[in-house]
Amino acid sequence: MAAPVLTPRADDFPRWYQEVVAKAELAENGPVRGTMVIRPYGYAIWELLQAELDRRIKAVGAQNAYFPLFIPEAYLRREAEHVEGFSPELAVVTHGGGKELEEPVVVRPTSETIINASIARWVQSHRDLPLIVNQWANVVRWELRPRLFLRTTEFLWQEGHTAHATEDDARALALRVLREVYEDTMVQVMAVPVVTGRKTARERFAGATTTWTCEGMMGDGKALQMATSHELGQNFARAFDITFSDETGSLVHAWQTSWGASTRLMGALIMAHGDDAGLRLPPALAPVQAVVLVARAGDGAGEAAAALARDLRAAGVRAELDDRTDTSFGRRVVDWELKGVPVRVEVGPRDLAAGQVTVARRDTGAKEAVPVGGAVAAVTERLAQVHATLLGEAAAHRDRATVEAASLAEAVEAAQDGFAHLPAALLADGGEQRLHEAAVSVRCLRTPGGGLPPSGDDLDGLVAVVARAY
RNA sequence: CGGGGAGUGGCGCAGUGGUAGCGCACCUGCUUUGGGUGCAGGAGGUCGGGGGUUCAAGUCCCCCCUCCCCGACCA
Numbered sequence: 112m113a114a115p116v117l118t119p120r121a122d123d124f125p126r127w128y129q130e131v132v133a134k135a136e137l138a139e140n141g142p143v144r145g146t147m148v149i150r151p152y153g154y155a156i157w158e159l160l161q162a163e164l165d166r167r168i169k170a171v172g173a174q175n176a177y178f179p180l181f182i183p184e185a186y187l188r189r190e191a192e193h194v195e196g197f198s199p200e201l202a203v204v205t206h207g208g209g210k211e212l213e214e215p216v217v218v219r220p221t222s223e224t225i226i227n228a229s230i231a232r233w234v235q236s237h238r239d240l241p242l243i244v245n246q247w248a249n250v251v252r253w254e255l256r257p258r259l260f261l262r263t264t265e266f267l268w269q270e271g272h273t274a275h276a277t278e279d280d281a282r283a284l285a286l287r288v289l290r291e292v293y294e295d296t297m298v299q300v301m302a303v304p305v306v307t308g309r310k311t312a313r314e315r316f317a318g319a320t321t322t323w324t325c326e327g328m329m330g331d332g333k334a335l336q337m338a339t340s341h342e343l344g345q346n347f348a349r350a351f352d353i354t355f356s357d358e359t360g361s362l363v364h365a366w367q368t369s370w371g372a373s374t375r376l377m378g379a380l381i382m383a384h385g386d387d388a389g390l391r392l393p394p395a396l397a398p399v400q401a402v403v404l405v406a407r408a409g410d411g412a413g414e415a416a417a418a419l420a421r422d423l424r425a426a427g428v429r430a431e432l433d434d435r436t437d438t439s440f441g442r443r444v445v446d447w448e449l450k451g452v453p454v455r456v457e458v459g460p461r462d463l464a465a466g467q468v469t470v471a472r473r474d475t476g477a478k479e480a481v482p483v484g485g486a487v488a489a490v491t492e493r494l495a496q497v498h499a500t501l502l503g504e505a506a507a508h509r510d511r512a513t514v515e516a517a518s519l520a521e522a523v524e525a526a527q528d529g530f531a532h533l534p535a536a537l538l539a540d541g542g543e544q545r546l547h548e549a550a551v552s553v554r555c556l557r558t559p560g561g562g563l564p565p566s567g568d569d570l571d572g573l574v575a576v577v578a579r580a581y
Numbered sequence: 582c583g584g585g586g587a588g589u590g591g592c593g594c595a596g597u598g599g600u601a602g603c604g605c606a607c608c609u610g611c612u613u614u615g616g617g618u619g620c621a622g623g624a625g626g627u628c629g630g631g632g633g634u635u636c637a638a639g640u641c642c643c644c645c646c647u648c649c650c651c652g653a654c655c656a
Contacts, residue, residue, distance in 0.1 A: 116617070133592090144648080199654060221656085252655065261656095268656065316656095336656070373656045406615050441616040448616095459615055469615085 116445055119387050124331040129259070131381055135390045135449045138259050138377075145257035145264030152450065153377065155398035157267070160376060161247070163300045163395065164269060167292040171284070173245040173271055178225050180249075181216040186224035189350040193223065196317020200252040202264075218251040223318065223343075223369055226272045227351040234365060237276050237357050241284065245271040260378035261335070261581050268373035274353060274365040278344070281366035282321075282566060285340045288370045289323045293338040301376065302393040302501040303327045303383045304509055305337060306530070306576055308555025309564050313543055319369075320344035321566040326554040326576065328509040329382035332528040334554045334578035337379050340370035342566055378581070383505050390451030391473055393501050394494045399452045400429040401490050404443060406459030406469075408436040415483070416458040419468065422487050428494065448473060453497045454490050474500045519545055522577045526551040535573035546577060554578050 117134065120127045132138055137153030140146070149157065165175075181204065187194045202218040205211060219225065226244065234242055247269050254264045271288065275281040289307060297303045310322035319341035326334050347353070348364040357363050384391040394400050403420040405412050413434050423430035433443055447455055457469040468486050471478040474497045481489040512529030516522035519542055525531035535556055538546075543553055556564055556573045564573050 196655090250656085254655070255653095256650095256655095266656070270656095339656070371656065375656055408614080436614065439614050439616085439618055441614085441618080443617090444615095445617050457615070461615065 115387065116449065117387060117389060120330060120385070125258075127385075127387075128378075128382060131385055131389055131449070132259050135451065137381070137390075140259065143264070145254045147259055147263045147265065147374075149267075149374070152398060156380070156392070156396050157374060157377060159396045159398065160296075160300065160380075161269075163296050164292065164372060165247075167296060168245050168269065168271060168288075171243070171287055171291060172241070173243040173273075175246065176244045177246050177248070178219075178222050178229065180219055182219050182222070182225045184215050184217050186228060187217055189224060190318045190347055192346075193318035193350075197221070197252075200254065202251045202253055219248070220250055220252045221369075221371070222246065222248070222250075222270055223272065223347055224351070226270075227347045227353060227367075230272070230274050230365075231351045231353045234274055234353055234355050236355055239355060240274060240276045240365065241280060242274040243271065243284070244273070245269055258378075258581075260374055260381070262375075266374045268371050270369060270371040273368045274348070275367065276355070276357065276365070278342075278366045281344075281368050282342055285321075285323060285342050285368040285370065286563065288368070289325065289338075289340040292370075293325045293340065293372060296372075297325060297327065297337060297376075297379075298502065300393065300395045301380055301383075302498050302505065303337070303379055304502065304506040306509075306555060306557070307563060308557040308576060309566070310339070310555060311538065311543060311553045311575075312568050313547075314553060316341045316369075318343060318346055320346065323563070324555050326578075327379050327383060328505075328512065328530060328578075329379070329581070330385065330508070331382070332512045332530075332578075334530065334576075334580040335375070335379050335382065336554070336580065337376055338370070338372035341368060343367040343369060384501050385451075388445075389449035391501060392451035392453060393498045394453045395498065397451065397453050398429065399431045399447075399450070400494055401454040401456060402431050402433050402447050402452050403456045403458060404440070404447070405432075405434040405436055406440055406457045406462070410460035410463060412459050412463060415463055415468075416456075419456060419458065419483075419486055423490060426487050426491060428487075428490060430490075454493050456486060456490060472497065474504075516577070522546065522575075523549040523551050526578045529578070530554070531577040533575045533577050535570040535575045538570060538575055550579060551577055552580050554580060 117130045118126045136150045138147050138149045141148050197220045204216045249265055249267050251265050254262055257263050273284055297305045305325040305327050307325050310324055315322040321342040323340045325337045327337050329335055345364040347367055353365045354362050401423055403416045405416045417432055420430045420432040453473050455471040462468050467480045467482055470481050470489050472493055514525045514531055516525050516531040516533045522531040522533040554576045556575055558564055559574055
C-alpha cells in the first residue's frame with residue numbers, strides 16, 4: 112500500500128477538505144482573495160444540482176428572469192435593517208468609464224432591492240398575484256475569511272422573490288419552497304439529511320420577519336446552513352411601494368418572500384459524504400456515474416470495455432471509458448475514487464478469460480465479479496443502491512452525534528462535535544449571546560416533535576438545535 | 582481593525598555571508614500496467630519590490646507590498 116492520497120479526515124478535517132477540492136479538480140482560488148475558479152468537473156456537478164433545483168423551483172410556479180449586477184446604492188438604503196445587515200460586506204463601484212461616478216453603484220450582495228423595484232411596477236392588481244420570479248446569478252459579499260465553496264467573496268446561487276396578496280399566502284409559499292424545493296433536493300438528490308426549522312431573531316436575514324432554514328451535519332459534526340427561505344412581511348413592499356388594489360378596491364401592500372441556495376451546497380456534498388479516499392457522489396449528481404476501466408491491455412480487454420461503456424450509455428447511464436493503459440492501474444483507480452464516481456467496472460484479460468468483469472462500489476468499497484452479459488444490469492442495480500447508502504450513513508452519523516442538553520454548558524459541550532437539542536427558553540436573557548461567545552450558534556428552532564414552529568419570535572415550548580457552524 | 586507568522590521553479594518546502602537545492606507534478610526513453618511501478622535523462626528561478634552594509638547577500642540592516650493563521654460579521 113502506497114502513501115495515503117489525502118490527509119486522513121480524522122487527522123485534520125479542514126486540510127482534508129482543501130485537498131479533496133484540489134485533487135478531485137473541483138475548484139481553485141482566483142487571483143483576487145476570496146474569488147473562486149470552479150473547474151470543469153466541479154462545474155459539471157453544479158450543473159446537475161442546478162437542474163434539479165431549477166425543476167423544483169418551476170414546479171412551485173416560478174418563472175426565471177434576470178436582473179442587473181449593479182444596484183444603485185440608494186436602493187440598499189431604503190430598507191433600514193437590510194442595509195445595516197449588508198453594509199460591511201458590500202463591494203462598491205466608484206469609477207466607470209474613467210470618471211468618478213456621481214452615485215456609486217453596489218455589486219449585488221442579494222437582489223431584493225432591485226427586483227422589488229421592478230415588482231412594484233409589475234404589480235397593480237390582486238389579479239397580478241402571486242408573482243413568483245427566480246434568478247440564477249452571481250453575487251458578491253466581501254469576505255474576510257474565505258473558504259472554497261463554503262464562503263467565497265463571489266458565489267453562484269438562485270434567489271427567488273415573490274409577492275402575495277396575504278400574509279398566509281406568502282407564508283405558505285416560503286414553507287412550500289423550504290420543503291418541496293430545498294429539503295427535497297437535499298434528501299432525494301444530494302442524499303444529505305437536513306434539520307429544518309426557524310432561525311432566531313439574531314440569525315434572521317436582514318429585512319425578513321421570519322427565516323426558515325435547512326441545516327445539514329457535516330462529517331466533523333459541524334452544521335452547514337444549506338438553504339434559507341424568508342418571510343419578508345411587508346417590509347420591502349413598504350420600502351419599494353409595492354401596492355395593489357384588492358377585491359374591495361382598496362390599495363394595500365403586498366406580502367413577500369425570498370429564498371436562496373448557493374454553490375455552498377458543493378461544500379455540503381463534499382463534507383457530508385467524502386471519506387479518506389476522496390469524494391463520494393450520489394448518482395444523481397455524478398457527472399460520471401460509472402467508469403469502465405481497462406485494467407490491463409490485451410486479449411480483447413479494450414474492445415470489451417468500450418462495448419460495455421457503449422451499452423451503459425445506451426441504458427441511460429453517464430458512463431466513461433478509461434483505456435489509458437499507459438498509466439498504471441492503481442493510479443487510475445485512485446483518480447476515479449478521488450472524483451467520487453459511484454460505480455467502477457474493471458475489465459481485464461483475467462476477467463474476460465473467466466467470462467466476467469469486476470464491479471466496484473465507491474460508497475461501500477465492495478468489489479464483485481459479475482458475468483459480462485449481466486454487467487449493465489449489475490451497474491444500474493448498484494447505482495440505485497448508492498444513494499440510499501449515502502443517505503443512510505449520513506443520517507446515522509447525524510443521529511449518533513445529536514444529544515439532548517439541559518443547560519447552556521451542556522449544549523456547548525455537546526456542540527464540540529455534533530448537534531445539541533436545548534430548551535429554547537434558555538436562549539432568553541443573554542443565553543444565546545453566551546452560546547455565541549463559546550463559538551456555538553443556534554442553527555434553528557423546532558417543536559419538540561421536530562416540526563416547524565409558528566412564524567415570529569416566540570420561543571415558548573420550542574427546542575433549539577445548537578452547533579458549531581461553517 | 583488587534584495579535585502571530587510567511588514570501589525561493591506549477592504545488593509543497595530546505596537552504597546562518599561564498600557555484601540556488603529537494604519532494605511531487607511536467608517532458609523524453611526504456612520498464613511496468615489487476616490498488617499512486619522502477620530506472621535513466623531533461624526542461625523550468627528577476628529567491629515579493631526598493632534601498633543599504635560587504636570583496637561577496639536568498640541569507641545581515643531599513644522601508645514598502647502581498648499573502649496566510651488566530652479573534653469581532655457572514656449564503
